Amino acid sequence: MAASWSMGPGTLEVPMSLFAKNRTRLAEKLKPGQIVVLQGGESIPHYDTDIEYVFRQEAYFTWLCGVREEGCFFALDVGTSKSYLFIPRLPAEYEVWMGKLHTCEDFKQMYAVDEVHYVDEIQKVLKGLNPDVLLTLSGPNTDSGLIAKEAVFEGIDEFKVDNEILFPIIAELRVIKTPEEIEVMRYVVKVSSDAHKQVMLFAKPGLMEYQCESIFLDHCYRVGGCRHVSYTCICGSGHNAATLHYGHAGAPNSKLIQPGDMCLFDMGGNYAGYAADITCSFPANGKFTPEQKLVYEAVLFARDAVIEAARPGVMWPDMHLVANRAMLEHLKKGGLLKGDVEDMIKAGINGVLQPHGLGHLLGLDVHDVGGYLTACPPRPPGPLARLRTARRLQPGMLLTIEPGCYFIPPLLNAAKNNPEQSKFFDWEVVDRFTGFGGVRIEDDVLITETGVENLTFVPRTVAEIEDFMANGANFK
Template sequence: MASSSRLPPPKVPMELHAKNREKLLKSLRQHLTETSRPLHGFVFLQGGEEKTRYCTDHIELFRQESYFAYLFGVKEPGFYGAIDIATGKSILFAPRLPADYAVWLGEIKPSSCFQQQYMVSMVYYTDEIVGVLHELSNVLEKPLLFLLHGLNTDSNNFSKPAEFEGIEKFEKDLTTLHPILTECRVLKSDMELALIQFANDISSEAHVEVMRKTRVGMEEYQLESIFLHHTYMYGGCRHCSYTCICATGENSAVLHYGHAAAPNDRTLQDGDMALFDMGAEYQFYGSDITCSFPVNGKFTSDQSLIYNAVLDAHNAVISAMKPGVSWVDMHKLAEQVILESLKNGCIIVGNVDDMMIERLGAVFMPHGLGHFLGIDTHDPGGYLKGLEKLKGPGLKALRTIRELQEGMVITVEPGCYFIDALLAPAMESSNTAKFFDREAISRFKGFGGVRIESDVHVTAGGCQNMTKCPRQISEIEAVMAGSPWPLN
C-alpha cells in the first residue's frame, strides 16, 4: 500500500473564479476605452459538453472546457456563462434537466444552488438565454456578445465560439475577447498558485512513491498505476494533467511515449534508466513533473554523466530566471550547459560556441525548454499577437519566446536524449560530423534519455521552484534505498 500523505486536499474558494472574472472585466473595459468603444455587451462563453464513446451510450468522464473553468469554476457539463460589461454582473445558464435525471443521476439542483455554489449574480436556464440577455441589455439594437475565438499556438486548433438557438438576434465580436482572456490566464493569482502548489506537492509525493516501489522486472504500467493511485487516494485528483509517460530503457528517448501505440507496457530491465513524466490535476489546476533515475537504484558512470548534464542545465536556468529574462536565452543556456557537460565527458569534441551556431544542442534536446502551466498543461499565451515562432532545430519547438514576468508559472524541463533519427543525420552532416566521438556515442545506443522537469513560479525578485522531488543523485539513491523524503 502507498504511504499516506500529510497533505489534506485544500478547499477551493469560488472567490478564485470571481476574481478571475474581475480581472478579465478590468482588462476588457480598459481595452474598450482605449479603442473608443462603448462599455456595453456581454462576455459570453459556452461550457463543455458530455461526450459518448463513439456511437455507444458510454459517457466519457467529463472535464470542463478550460476558459469556462477559469471564469466560472463550473464542474458540470452543458452550462453557458455571461458577464455584463456595463454592470459586472455574472450570469450562469444551466441545462434544464429532464425529470428522470433524478432517477439515474441524482438530485436536480435548483438554480439558487448554483448561484450560491459558483458565486454568480444570477442563474437561469439555457432555453432562456435570448430573453434574459435582451432584458439585461441597455441598448435598443441587437445586444453585443464578445465570443471566444482564437488560435491555440500549442495545438494549432481554434477555440470554439458559443452557439445557441437564437444567436442570430445578437451582434457578435469574434476577435476582441480571446487575446485579452488568454493574457489574464498567463499571470497567476495567489489563489491559483495555491492550487498549482498542491498539485505539485501531491504529484511530488507520488513520484517519490514510484521511486521507492520501482524494481527490475516490473512493468511500466505498474509504476503508472502507483502514481495514479497516490494522487487520487491522498489528493482527490480524479484527473491527470496529461497522459502519463512511464518510459524505461530506449523508450525514454521517445518524447511523448505512453500513447495508445506505446502504452507504458515494457518490462523494466537491469541497467535501464527510467523517465517518468506525470502530473496530477486538482480542481482544474495542474502540475507537470518529470523524474529520471536508474530502475535498479544505482547510477552507473554513464548514467551519472548524462543525468548531471541535465541537472546542471535545470539548475542553471532556475538560478537565472527572473522578470525581464528572455525565455529564448534560457533555452540556449540549457543547451550550452548540456553541450559543455557532454564535451567534458568526451562524448562530443570541439568548440561549444561553434556547436551552438550549428544548433547541435537540438540533436540532444529537440524540444523546447518549457511551457506555461495552469488550467492546461500547455497553458495558452505563449505567443502574443505579432510574435512568430523562431526557425531552426530546437528553437522552432519553443512554446513561448516571451520575456518572463512576475506571476507566470512555467516548466523548466531540459533533457538529453540519444535518438537515432537525429544522431544519424547529424553524424553524417558536413557541418556537425566533426563534433562527435563516434566510439563514445556508440556506448549510448539504446540508452534512451534523461529529462528533469520542475514547475517554476516567476516572482518579483527571481523565481520559486514549486516541485519537491529528489534531484541530486545522492538523494535519489537514498530514497530508492528506503530513506525518508525529504532527507533528514
C-alpha cells in the same frame, strides 16, 4: 460561509472567490455595454455508444466561473460586473439515474454567482440586459493549432456579436496567475511530487512500466483528490525514454523494466482544472552507472543554470540556450562531445540531443495558453521554432523548466552522416549509449519579482536519488 470547492477532507478547498477575481480582472479590461458569453464543454460519448468519457470542463470556462457540470453557458455583464450561469433543464428522471436535481438556487450558492437560469432562457435573459455587443471566444491555440469553441445558442443571431475582442485579453490574463491560482498550483504540484516519490520507491527491474504509472495515479487520486491527470502518463524505461511522447495507445507503457534501465517518468496530476507537469529520471536499480551519471548531471546542470538565470525581464529563448550551453559543456567534459560549445550550437548539436524546447507556460492547460499571442514575440526561426513561447518572463508566470538529453537513433544517424555535426561527437563514446534512452528533468516553477520559486519537491541530485531509493529518505 464562503463558497468553495474541494474533493473532501484532506484536499484543498478552492474558494469560489478565485473565479470571481478572474471575472473582475476581465471586466477591468473591457467596456460597459459588452457582455462576455462563454459556452462550457459537452459530454462526449465513446463513438456511437451510450458510454461517455469522464467529463473535463473547458479551460476558459473554468477560469471564468469554476463550474464543473457539462452543457452550461456563462455570461458576464461588464457594465454591472454581474455574473449569469445558464444550466441545462434536465428531466425529472435524471434524479433516478444520476442523482439529485439541483435547483437554480443550489447552483447560485455552489458557484457564488449573481443569477442562475436555464439554457433555454439565455436569449431572453441577455435581451433583457440590452447589451451593445456580445463578446464570444474564438482564437487559435498555438500548441495544438485548434480554435477555441465559440459560444452558440438559439437566438444569438438577434444580437450584435464580436468574436475578436475577447480572445487576446482573456488569454493574456490567464498567463499571469493570481495568488489564489498559485495556491492551487502549489497544491497540485506538491501532490504530484509526492506521487513521483512513491513511484521512485516502488520501481525496480521486473516490473512493468504501467505498474509504476498505476502507483502515480493511485496517489494523486487517493491522497490528493485528483480525479484526472493533466496528460497521458509517460513511463519510459530503457530505449523507450528516447520516445518523447511515449505512453500513447500504440506504446501504452507496456515494457518490462530491465536491470540497468534508466527510467524517464513524465506525469502530472490535475486538481480543480489546474495542471502539474513533472518529469523524474532515475536508474531502475537505484544506483547510477558512470554513463547514467554523466548524462543525468549534464541535464541537471542545465536545469540549475536556468533556475539561476531566470527572472523577470529575461527572454525565454535565451533561457533555452543557457540550458543548452550548460548541458553541452558537461557532456564535453565527460568525453561524449568535443570542440567549441558555441560552434556546436551553430551546427545544431543541441537540437540533436534535445529536440524539444526548454519548457512551456503552465496553468489550466498543461501547455497553457498565451505562448504566441499577437502582441507577443513571434515564434523564432530555425531550431528555436520548437519553443512553445518566446516571451519575456514576468512575475506571476508559471512555467516548466525541462531540459533533456536523448539518444534518438534517427537524429544521431543523421548527425553522423553530416560532416558539420559529426565532428563534434566522439562516436566510440556515443556507441556506448546505444539503447540508453534519455534523461529529462522537469520542474514546475513560479516567476517571482526577483527570480524563480521551484514548486516541485522531488530528489534531484544523484546523491539524493540514490539515498531516497535505497532508504526511503524523508525528502521534503
